[in-house]
Amino acid sequence: MSNLFNHCEFLVSAYKTSQLPPDEGMEIAFAGRSNSGKSTTINALTNHKGLAKVSKTPGRTQLFNCFEFKPNMRLVDLPGYGYAKVPVKMKKHWDTEIDSYLMNRESLIGVVIIMDIRHPMKVFDEQMLNWAHQSGLHAHVLLNKADKLNNNETKKTLMKVTREIAKISDTATCQVFSALRKTGTAELSAVITPWFKQAQ
Numbered sequence: 001m002s003n004l005f006n007h008c009e010f011l012v013s014a015y016k017t018s019q020l021p022p023d024e025g026m027e028i029a030f031a032g033r034s035n036s037g038k039s040t041t042i043n044a045l046t047n048h049k050g051l052a053k054v055s056k057t058p059g060r061t062q063l064f065n066c067f068e069f070k071p072n073m074r075l076v077d078l079p080g081y082g083y084a085k086v087p088v089k090m091k092k093h094w095d096t097e098i099d100s101y102l103m104n105r106e107s108l109i110g111v112v113i114i115m116d117i118r119h120p121m122k123v124f125d126e127q128m129l130n131w132a133h134q135s136g137l138h139a140h141v142l143l144n145k146a147d148k149l150n151n152n153e154t155k156k157t158l159m160k161v162t163r164e165i166a167k168i169s170d171t172a173t174c175q176v177f178s179a180l181r182k183t184g185t186a187e188l189s190a191v192i193t194p195w196f197k198q199a200q
């Protein structure tokens with residue numbers, strides 16, 4: 001299946017926001033807890049296995065990874081939040097850098113928030129939704145790893161999370177996803193493609 005994101009290339013990995021590409025054009029960020037499947041999702045969306053590194057050891061690949069699919073249009077794989085086993089000092093560094101990115105990045109137009117469908121709407125996920133709403137940014141939630149639940153459980157979770165999201169934002173959207181099986185990539189692409197078109 002072809003979409004806007006099919007010709008995506010790796011741009012840069014940044015340890016600090018100052019190492020990010022120039023703050024021009026448009027970008028969307030993929031946010032979520034460590035191990036929720038951010039990198040696998042970028043690979044599924046771009047149909048490019050191995051583009052974003054999928055971590056075997058959760059919490060290790062803590063960088064802003066930037067990919068470009070059109071001149072000055074980017075996908076940004078954010079460092080994962082909430083991984084308990086990283087040292088406090090490293091956590092502080094990332095809290096500061098992610099905050100600074102979210103607060104200051106002019107080219108950021110929206111966030112895709114990736115949750116493990118078995119553990120949705122953790123504190124930081126809610127904070128991210130609240131923040132996106134207050135900042136007037138697009139937000140779309142992926143309930144990832146849906147291959148781990150049966151249809152009934154999946155539907156129930158989708159309904160529950162959709163209700164919870166509606167309490168926070170009247171524009172944020174939510175869908176079921178499996179980055180592993182690539183189910184839901186067409187829907188994801190259909191939601192985020194207009195974000196880039198509207199912002200132009």
Ligand SMILES: Nc1nc2c(ncn2[C@@H]2O[C@H](COP(=O)(O)OP(=O)(O)O)[C@@H](O)[C@H]2O)c(=O)[nH]1
Pocket residue numbers: 032033034035036037038039040041053054055056058059080144145146147148177178179180181
């Ligand atoms: N079963 C299942 N596993 C997944 C899915 N998406 C990602 N994973 C696995 O979850 C782990 C973390 O994925 P990764 O993309 O590195 O997560 P990140 O830390 O959020 O970037 C890897 O072992 C992936 O293979 C999915 O849809 N289903």
Ligand SMILES: [Mg+2]
Pocket residue numbers: 038039040053054055061077
């Ligand atoms: Mg990752």
